[in-house]
Amino acid sequence: MQKQLHPNISVDCVIFGFDFEKLNVLLVERTYLHPETKEVIFSDYTLAGNHVYVDENLVDAAKRVLNNLTGLDNIYLEQFYAPEDPGRLLKKNDQLWLKKEGKNPEERVVSVCYFSLLNCKEVSIQKKDRNVDWHPISEIRNLGFDHDIILAQALKSLQVKLQNEPIGYEMLPLKFTLSQLQKLYEVVFDMEFDKRNFRKKVSKMKYLIQLDEKQKGVSHKPARYYIFSRDVYEKTKSDILNFSV
């Protein structure tokens, strides 16, 4: 008879942010100094995460992490993965770090992972004592713990979700231009689209509503603003599935 597991539970959040140019992820710096000499032993980045409290809903724990970093509530959150490997925190640097943080490095931690979507320009990151910042997804590598794996899963889940639901609006301001929307799809899928074909495609989306208002103060022809209507979307969406492969 094997012993049952009673691990610590945490949530890890892959916080995607779009800045109208590229897709970013919010990372927390992790710098480990030698206990005596204070020289830098290693320095890298991790995703944001936190432990789950007794009687706390998992998604509420993720909301807490988000609120802590941004001061915002009502951020789009989507659960996408739970790492499976019991050895996920056993790399040397991770063990050093956990010890330093006053945690038991031997203890297993089961994480449930969420991704969330933000517009970088509209949030101010609450740094507090931490060094937290946006990093372009194309430049991220060698994250701490198993966070490279989690991030790769998150991106794939975001792509699948964005392919099937209009969640891109979560990463844009209320009013946005079609070029901004196109750029968003381009950076998420890491592909370029033809402007005319893109506009033809989105013009079929009834829930994308053109405003009379235009950009101001730009040194080129001002673009029209659009808004996303969740209302129209909910009323007109169909559940038709289409196996493609």
Added chain:
Amino acid sequence: MQKQLHPNISVDCVIFGFDFEKLNVLLVERTYLHPETKEVIFSDYTLAGNHVYVDENLVDAAKRVLNNLTGLDNIYLEQFYAPEDPGRLLKKNDQLWLKKEGKNPEERVVSVCYFSLLNCKEVSIQKKDRNVDWHPISEIRNLGFDHDIILAQALKSLQVKLQNEPIGYEMLPLKFTLSQLQKLYEVVFDMEFDKRNFRKKVSKMKYLIQLDEKQKGVSHKPARYYIFSRDVYEKTKSDILNFSV
């Protein structure tokens, strides 16, 4: 400072089975008898699940559940969800049941859920002392615990996955006919497809390979057998994504 959670961890498995006619799910009967009078207080069904052992990979725990029920290894397994609500086991019947099973009904259990795919005709369910059996998905309701929610999520995940990857073959024998394949897609998506259009579509899938062998002993024109070639699939698949919505 809130107290950190150290819950029990379990895996729940939504075991889908195709019997060439409908989509089924493997359920375990749960009958609670009055401790003295032995009259039936309630009787319902739950998904298969089990606790995770210390140092056990989560997916290995799910494999253990599967192996326990079917005697098989190497079954297709896909993690899809972790229920978030701390109150997921607090319904009256569930509490009675947990007590009867010698568990602490107050203890929080965090589950990670997997779905798996089988061909009903090719597995023999190892019942042991339990009443375990296939149930047509269209007839399943009022499962124990929060398993209705888990099942609904599983079906949606299966649909999304089947739409994007040729995993249907996991629910068919090695050799299958196109009508069987079509029926599989029909029961998963709960839609009917036109035979000619379906065949036109799958004829574009290079990894679907026609054999010379035909059905035998059927009282109608015998159908040709096909096999799925994972090899060809891996070599020819493209990652092109296509946002539709």
Added chain:
DNA sequence: ACAAAAGTGTTTGTAATACACCCATGA
């Protein structure tokens, strides 16, 4: 000979792709 499912083509509409120029604004 009959019942049962297998197998097969054409037409029509809609969506995907490729491609190039003029427009409105601020500097």
Added chain:
DNA sequence: TCATGGGTGTATTACAAACACTTTTGT
């Protein structure tokens, strides 16, 4: 007047959808 990004249309090709009859087998 120039630089910048906004905005637009057409032709071609590929895929989706609708639809009915003949074939092969066992009984």
